[in-house]
Amino acid sequence: MRTLLSSVSPVLRLTRVTSGFAAIGNVWFVVLWSRANGEEMGGVSAHHEPLWLLLLGGAAAAVGLYAFGAALNDLVDLRRDKVLKPERPMAAGRISPALGIAIVAASLAAALLGSTAFGTSAVILTLGLTIVVLVYTLAARFVPGVGLVVLGLVYAGHMLVPNIGLRFLWPVWLVMTHALCVAAVAHVVGKKVPALSRRAVIAVGAGWLFWTAVLAWWAARRNNGSVWPDWVDPGSVGWVAPVAAAFGLFVWSRLRRPGVPARQAERVIRYGTLWMPLYGAAWLFGEGSTHAASSAWLLVGVAGVSLVGMTVLRELYGLAEQPIGYRR
Numbered sequence: 001m002r003t004l005l006s007s008v009s010p011v012l013r014l015t016r017v018t019s020g021f022a023a024i025g026n027v028w029f030v031v032l033w034s035r036a037n038g039e040e041m042g043g044v045s046a047h048h049e050p051l052w053l054l055l056l057g058g059a060a061a062a063v064g065l066y067a068f069g070a071a072l073n074d075l076v077d078l079r080r081d082k083v084l085k086p087e088r089p090m091a092a093g094r095i096s097p098a099l100g101i102a103i104v105a106a107s108l109a110a111a112l113l114g115s116t117a118f119g120t121s122a123v124i125l126t127l128g129l130t131i132v133v134l135v136y137t138l139a140a141r142f143v144p145g146v147g148l149v150v151l152g153l154v155y156a157g158h159m160l161v162p163n164i165g166l167r168f169l170w171p172v173w174l175v176m177t178h179a180l181c182v183a184a185v186a187h188v189v190g191k192k193v194p195a196l197s198r199r200a201v202i203a204v205g206a207g208w209l210f211w212t213a214v215l216a217w218w219a220a221r222r223n224n225g226s227v228w229p230d231w232v233d234p235g236s237v238g239w240v241a242p243v244a245a246a247f248g249l250f251v252w253s254r255l256r257r258p259g260v261p262a263r264q265a266e267r268v269i270r271y272g273t274l275w276m277p278l279y280g281a282a283w284l285f286g287e288g289s290t291h292a293a294s295s296a297w298l299l300v301g302v303a304g305v306s307l308v309g310m311t312v313l314r315e316l317y318g319l320a321e322q323p324i325g326y327r328r
Helices: 002-015 017-036 051-076 078-084 097-118 120-138 144-159 170-189 198-222 234-255 261-287 290-321
Strands: none
Touching (some): 051 078, 144 170
């Protein structure tokens, strides 16, 4: 058993699989929302294909793209991680660069294969997102004023894979904003280099405002000039706002405790990713129908499974890489 764990745990660490599972919630939300609302006719497959196929394809697309970005990051940063983060699987020698390249390729293939469940436009969008992830990994992340905005766009764009014609775009905007804010807080808390200068903060704010305006314009075009569809109850905000506020309080309480900056930053990112399915659940609860409520509980389950999986895997990592009998 320990031999199996020793073989598998480096791959799971490299791909950040538990956080990837949490990202499933974003894609599944769009699938479930489109199925629950007949007005969302942009993605024909969301209404005509079997639900199990769409959920399976969405899971593959979500985990595949997330694992692609995570593995590519470690592959690009191999030389630097050997000095700054020697515990990373590839830097520690538990995964060879050749295997890392194979994982990157397999993750990309899984993302593209999963997106085929939603049609040609979804495949093209997924290809575009992989290019954006590549640009982010190679260059944009080293310029915080650009990288934080690009990261938010990746999360927003990935939500549209199941239904690129989505009319209700506020959930997409919320995830984009959440991802950007989480990355910014982690950057500051982790004391990452280069630091967020005043110019970078202005650039991030301007980028966020620009893409907010783009989403608002796009929504207005699809909803007869209104940024909020008339068939969506505005009261659903009352479900979503407390979830966002709860995350802010949670992060604030966690950061009050003393800790190593790098580890605190990782916690912010980890829990920020896990929180995303809860936004989708809140939107569905706010929709009000029995069908939407049952779908919302599915997303709550995704968040719960991701949290439990993260906790269990961390213990398994410790068991595989530092057996109890030899811990100091």
